[in-house]
Structures are given as C-alpha cells and as structure tokens.
Amino acid sequence: MKIIALSILSISLNSFAAQTADKPLSTLSTGDVKPNVMFIIDDSGSMAWSHMPDDVVNWPTPAGRVDWRNTVGYRSSLCNGVYYNPETNYLPPKNPNGTDRPNSSFNAAWYDGFSAGSTSTHDLSKEFFAYDRRTGYVSPGNWKPDVGTPGEQGATKVQAFYWALKSGIAFDKNNPGPQCSEYPRGSIDSNAAASTNSWTKVLIPDATQTAAVQAMQKTNFANWFSYYRTRILMMKSSAGAAFNSIGDRYRVGFSSINNLHSNNYTSQKFLKIDNYASTQKAAWYAMLYSTTPGGGTPLKTALNAVGRIYSGQESKAGDPMQYTCQQNFTILTTDGYWNAGNNAGIGKQDNASNIPYPMKDDTNKSETLADVAMYYFKRDIRPTMNNNVPGIDAFADGPKGRQLMRTYTLGLGMDGQLKRSEAQSSGRHPNHHRRSMACRSQWGRRLFQRKRSQCRGCRAI
Numbered sequence: 001m002k003i004i005a006l007s008i009l010s011i012s013l014n015s016f017a018a019q020t021a022d023k024p025l026s027t028l029s030t031g032d033v034k035p036n037v038m039f040i041i042d043d044s045g046s047m048a049w050s051h052m053p054d055d056v057v058n059w060p061t062p063a064g065r066v067d068w069r070n071t072v073g074y075r076s077s078l079c080n081g082v083y084y085n086p087e088t089n090y091l092p093p094k095n096p097n098g099t100d101r102p103n104s105s106f107n108a109a110w111y112d113g114f115s116a117g118s119t120s121t122h123d124l125s126k127e128f129f130a131y132d133r134r135t136g137y138v139s140p141g142n143w144k145p146d147v148g149t150p151g152e153q154g155a156t157k158v159q160a161f162y163w164a165l166k167s168g169i170a171f172d173k174n175n176p177g178p179q180c181s182e183y184p185r186g187s188i189d190s191n192a193a194a195s196t197n198s199w200t201k202v203l204i205p206d207a208t209q210t211a212a213v214q215a216m217q218k219t220n221f222a223n224w225f226s227y228y229r230t231r232i233l234m235m236k237s238s239a240g241a242a243f244n245s246i247g248d249r250y251r252v253g254f255s256s257i258n259n260l261h262s263n264n265y266t267s268q269k270f271l272k273i274d275n276y277a278s279t280q281k282a283a284w285y286a287m288l289y290s291t292t293p294g295g296g297t298p299l300k301t302a303l304n305a306v307g308r309i310y311s312g313q314e315s316k317a318g319d320p321m322q323y324t325c326q327q328n329f330t331i332l333t334t335d336g337y338w339n340a341g342n343n344a345g346i347g348k349q350d351n352a353s354n355i356p357y358p359m360k361d362d363t364n365k366s367e368t369l370a371d372v373a374m375y376y377f378k379r380d381i382r383p384t385m386n387n388n389v390p391g392i393d394a395f396a397d398g399p400k401g402r403q404l405m406r407t408y409t410l411g412l413g414m415d416g417q418l419k420r421s422e423a424q425s426s427g428r429h430p431n432h433h434r435r436s437m438a439c440r441s442q443w444g445r446r447l448f449q450r451k452r453s454q455c456r457g458c459r460a461i
Ligand SMILES: [Ca+2]
Pocket: 348, 349, 350, 351, 361, 364, 365, 366, 367, 368, 370, 371
C-alpha cells in the first residue's frame, strides 16, 4: 500500500511539474498558478479491520468457505495483505514538519499509534493478538474465538509471531485457499512452536538471531503493530509519507467520504484547499491522523461533492479555483466498492462513441464511480470561465482548454476487472496483453473469462 500510494502521488506530481515547466520563467516568481489537490480518505467502518481483502474472513459467507481468522491465513502477509511482512521495513509516520514520529516500543506498543494521549499499550512479548473485536470484523453473532474480556478486546494474547512458508514450499497465489486454510494442532494462537503442511510459525524476536537482529525485529514488529496493523493505520502512515515532501507549490485540501456525503463542511471535518504551507500542512496532518472509521462507503456522492466544489456549486465548501488556467485534481482512497450514497444523479456519462477504451463503458451502466469521474472530466465545469487550461485537449464533447477535475483512485484490496496478472498469463501473441486488457476494460462484462469469440468486438484495438 505504501509503495502504491507513493508511486501514484509521484505520477501526479510529475505531471504537475511538467505542466508548470511549460510556462515562461518570467511568470514563475510571483504569479505561479498552483494546482489544486483534494485528498479524500475512506473513513468507512471496514477501514478499522486488520485484514485485506474482505474475503480473508468469512463474509459474506460463500458455501464451503473457511474463515481464515481461525487458520494460518489471517496471520501471514501472503494471505492477509495487512498482516506483518518481515520483508517490509515499517518506518514510523511523518510529522508535518518532516520529522519522524517515534518508533513504537515492543514491550509497550501503542494500540493506535495516532491516538493522541492514548495510554493503551501492549507488551508484544506476551500480549500480541492478530485481531480483536474492533479489527476482526466481529459482530455479536460472528465472533470467534471469544475468549477474552471486553476490556482486552476479546483476543487471545500471546508472543508476537507470523507464519512463514517452509523451505521449498511455494505459495499458490492463484489458489491460496488450501494453504491459507491450514491450521496446526491445538490453538492457532499459542506460544508453542507449531507447523502445518506448508507453514512454520516464527516468533518475534527470533531467538536464533543475534541480539542486534532481534532488536531490529522487535522495533519493526512494534512499528507495524502501532502504525500499520489496520487499513486505516496503514492509510494514515502511507498518505502521511506521500504528502510530506510536497510544499506550498501546491494547494491541498482534506475531506472524507462520509463527511462529503453528508455535506459536512465544518472546520473539524473538512479542510478547504489552500496553499500547502506549514499552517495548512499542520491542519491537513491533524485531520488525517485523527480520522476515525465508521459508517458506509458512499464513494460516488463523495466524489460528486468534490466535483461540485470544483464547479463552484458548494458555497459552504468555498471555491478553490483562483484562475481560469488552474488545474484541479482529486485523489480518492478506498478499501472497497461503494455501498451507500447511490444518488449522485449523474446518470450515464461514459458510453458515447467518441470516448475511447478503456474509459468507455460498453454496458452503459448508470451512475457508477466511473460515470461520476467522467462527468467532471469531459465537460467544461466552469462555463463562465475562458477555456485556457494548458495541456487540456478536446475530449468527447468537452472543448480544449476547459476547466475540469482529474480523478486518481487508490484502492486497497480490490481486484477490479483490470487484473494485469490474468491478462498477461493467458496468451502467447505479442499483442495479446494489450488486446486482453482492452477486452477486460469493457466494464461489467468480464469478457476475459468467457470464450474468446465473445471478445471479438475489441480484437481490432
Ligand atoms: Ca456508465
């Protein structure tokens, strides 16, 4: 996740740099037009979970599916994308001024490394747990094993550990179910050494290593526990790192999907886009690091709200556009598909014959997230402003140089329909990859999994 976040922001910032470099140098000193960037965080309830994707647990319940909370699966990063990965160096998060937050302590690791004033800590030499009531998608009828007291979050507490594949055993990533469903004799959570057909349990610290290595292992595990153990912790740490190196050459704002959905533009819940100098940066980090998961996933209405803000149609949120040639970007983060807020009123926006693949929606579904993004991309969102935005070509019915919103998305744990791995593994023709991606890019059909003859419509691409 961290790598993805950093790389996507890097792409965005590189494009900013390329655009500003096109302008005459004489205008850069005082009249530089800064790009607007609105960051939207997914603050839905599932962001509190310590597993990814959702299928790691038995929800929703497919027939015959094993709940990996009771097996090795929840406790290995190969099966659970959020779990501790010994190959990852878990850096402490950034402060807005560029300094690092303190490392977490193995013997007193914060339950939530971002919770100001929290005294809730755990001695990971004996009080570690893979998940608890809050992080394991636990509802009253779904909780297992429920062996602790509510004050201890209901989890079995043991020495820190992870499961590693035995030497010579390969992980079948295309069919992870059998291996991730393995479990040892006795309890999955115990301090005893244990193994299964594929896996060996590795304790932290590893007593066979030198003292120096053990110290590094403990710090790395403690940092993961306090700063990366759940989806929201991981998002805070990675977004905080990605937005640390940019400064007041940009104008940056902060919002969350549920507050945008509710039109909650109070100063505690919404940060207007402004120069990303020290004051704005401090406010941005304070809001990011204090985000609390809860509620649904109204992605479409959230993105629509930011589109309306850029269009000058949300008076309570202010108007971030200062110049007719200003560029507008939105970075939307999410851990899943929308499940609320299906009333954006956008309709069908991405089926016209002059919209190319992969943006074109052959199924012509109405009011998808892509329709919302396309609505604010293809049209002139400020009809009263002259169309002089540099680098904006005519597109669909939109004129060259029009004001628009560009949308970037950061998805946690979603496969979607554009799986590069599947597209690459299924053919030999040198152009097969491009063709198959084009087939799959016809939203909603999953043509790639059907007969190739059904894909003839995009053979010519
Ligand atoms: Ca559509």
